[in-house]
Amino acid sequence: MTAYQTLLLDRADGVARLTLNRPDKLNSFTTEMHAELADALAVVAGDTAVRCLLLTGAGRGFCAGQDLGDRAVAPGAEAPNIGESLETRYNPMMRALKALQVPVVCAVNGVAAGAGANMALACDIVLAARSARFVQPFCRLGLVPDAGGTWTLPRLVGPARATALMMLGDAVTAEQAAQWGMIWRVVDDAALRDEAGALARHLATQPTRGLALIKTALAATWSNDLDAQLDLERDLQTVAGATDDYREGVRAFLDKRPPTFTGR
The missing domain is CATH 3.90.226.10 (2-enoyl-CoA Hydratase; Chain A, domain 1)
Known part of the structure; x- marks a missing residue:
C-alpha cells in the first residue's frame, strides 16, 4: 500500500x-x-x-x-x-x-x-x-x-x-x-x-486495451456526427483487431472455453 x-x-x-x-x-x-x-x-x-x-x-x-x-x-x-x-x-x-x-x-x-x-x-x-x-x-x-x-x-x-x-x-x-x-x-x-x-x-480480467478503446469511442460520440463516428469505429476496430486479446477471444470461442485475457 x-x-x-x-x-x-x-x-x-x-x-x-x-x-x-x-x-x-x-x-x-x-x-x-x-x-x-x-x-x-x-x-x-x-x-x-x-x-x-x-x-x-x-x-x-x-x-x-x-x-x-x-x-x-x-x-x-x-x-x-x-x-x-x-x-x-x-x-x-x-x-x-x-x-x-x-x-x-x-x-x-x-x-x-x-x-x-x-x-x-x-x-x-x-x-x-x-x-x-x-x-x-x-x-x-x-x-x-x-x-x-x-x-x-x-x-x-x-x-x-x-x-x-x-x-x-x-x-x-x-x-x-x-x-x-x-x-x-x-x-x-x-x-x-x-x-x-x-x-x-x-x-481486471477482461481485454483491457479493448475496454480503453470503448472509452475512446464513447467520449467522441458527443462531438461526432454519424459519419465521423463510423470512421472512428473503423479506426478503433483496426487497433482492437490487432491485439493479443482479440486473438485469444476468438481462440477461446472456437475452443468453447473461457478466455484468458492479458490486457495486451
Whole structure:
C-alpha cells in the first residue's frame, strides 16, 4: 500500500483501490489531497499491472466536495482566486481521471456533493449504496458547478433535470440516480464494498486495451456526427483487431472455453 496522508492506494490482482481518506471531514478536498491525488493517478496510469481502478471514500461519505476551511477568507482579506484553484488542481485531476486507459469503477458511500459528486459521475461505472446522495450545492454559495459537472450531468440526465439540480441544489437519492441514468446500480450499504470489489476484479480480467478503446469511442460520440463516428469505429476496430486479446477471444470461442485475457 502506498503511503499518503489523505488517501489509501492498494494494488492487487490487477485492481488499484483508491480510497479518499479524510473521513472526519467527509473526504472533502484540500490542497494536500489534490497533490496526493495527482500522484496516485499518475502511479495508476504508469502501472501496467493495473487493469481497473476502484475509487471510493472512507467512513460515512464518499466526498463532500471542497473543504471550505481550506479556503477560509478572513474579514477584509482578498477573496481567493477560485478559478486558479480549478486550473491548477480540479481540472488536472478530472483530466487525469478521464485519461486513464483502464475501466474506472466508483463505489459511492454516503454523500457525494459538489466536486465529489462530479468526480464520481465522471467514472465509467458507478455503484451507489442505498444511503448515498448526490448533491450540486454550488448555487447555495453563489458559485458555478465545476469538476466537469456542467458537461457530465446534462449528458447523464438531460438538460432539464441538470438545470434544476444545479439551480436548486436538491439532493438526489441513489434510487433516483439509478432511475435517471446517473449511475449504473444501487446496492445495499453492507454489500457495496464486496460488490464493487467483485466488479473491479472482473473488469481486471477482461481485454483491457479493448475496454480503453470503448472509452475512446464513447467520449467522441458527443462531438461526432454519424459519419465521423463510423470512421472512428473503423479506426478503433483496426487497433482492437490487432491485439493479443482479440486473438485469444476468438481462440477461446472456437475452443468453447473461457478466455484468458492479458490486457495486451
